[in-house]
Amino acid sequence: DGGITQSPKYLFRKEGQNVTLSCEQNLNHDAMYWYRQDPGQGLRLIYYSQIVNDFQKGDIAEGYSVSREKKESFPLTVTSAQKNPTAFYLCASSTRQENEQFFGPGTRLTVL
Amino acid sequence: GENVEQHPSTLSVQEGDSAVIKCTYSDSASNYFPWYKQELGKRPQLIIDIRSNVGEKKDQRIAVTLNKTAKHFSLHITETQPEDSAVYFCAATPKAAGNKLTFGGGTRVLVKP
Numbered sequence: 001d002g003g004i005t006q007s008p009k010y011l012f013r014k015e016g017q018n019v020t021l022s023c024e025q026n027l028n029h030d031a032m033y034w035y036r037q038d039p040g041q042g043l044r045l046i047y048y049s050q051i052v053n054d055f056q057k058g059d060i061a062e063g064y065s066v067s068r069e070k071k072e073s074f075p076l077t078v079t080s081a082q083k084n085p086t087a088f089y090l091c092a093s094s095t096r097q098e099n100e101q102f103f104g105p106g107t108r109l110t111v112l
Numbered sequence: 113g114e115n116v117e118q119h120p121s122t123l124s125v126q127e128g129d130s131a132v133i134k135c136t137y138s139d140s141a142s143n144y145f146p147w148y149k150q151e152l153g154k155r156p157q158l159i160i161d162i163r164s165n166v167g168e169k170k171d172q173r174i175a176v177t178l179n180k181t182a183k184h185f186s187l188h189i190t191e192t193q194p195e196d197s198a199v200y201f202c203a204a205t206p207k208a209a210g211n212k213l214t215f216g217g218g219t220r221v222l223v224k225p
Contacts, residue, residue, distance in 0.1 A: 090156070
């Protein structure tokens with residue numbers, strides 16, 4: 001469980017502000033992912049990265065941006081263009097050879 | 113792209129009874145089907161998975177079955193215990209999608225003592 005971490009655990013944002021969620025892993029995984037989870041719903045893919053300096057849009061990328069400058073890190077920025085950002089955000093990682101994804105503890109973002 | 117539907121959305125069972133959750137998928141190329149358990153406020157954790165070359169897999173009280181022809185797979189929990197209470201998610205991934213998972217909407221399972 002300690003292999004993938006997210007910070008902060010709780011985050012409050014005013015409307016119109018950009019915020020960045022941190023995701024770090026020490027599992028030596030090549031692939032990393034960001035999901036959004038809304039109450040009573042499943043996980044929806046925002047962005048994913050199979051390798052350093054490369055990433056692809058998932059199903060709900062609008063209003064979000066990412067970077068992958070280091071293998072260990074995959075930060076997610078929630079921009080002011082995201083109209084309904086209040087949600088639980090989960091980061092995950094996996095090797096390129098195996099399908100199993102390991103999840104971080106999540107960040108709960110609330111827009112005030 | 114892949115679409116995964118999961119039923120039921122909520123399931124209440126008496127302790128000791130069995131629970132069954134069903135998922136259907138749309139992409140016949142999908143070849144990996146994991147099940148995750150998420151306890152309240154915690155991260156999802158893999159509990160069992162199955163690949164398309166296998167029809168059934170068991171691990172103690174949990175089992176997963178896969179019907180490739182009908183494009184559906186199911187999670188079976190036997191002898192349910194209160195600690196089985198959680199939200200369960202199924203997922204699928206086509207081989208061409210790398211390791212990208214498409215999740216079902218989740219099933220909230222409540223085991224009543």
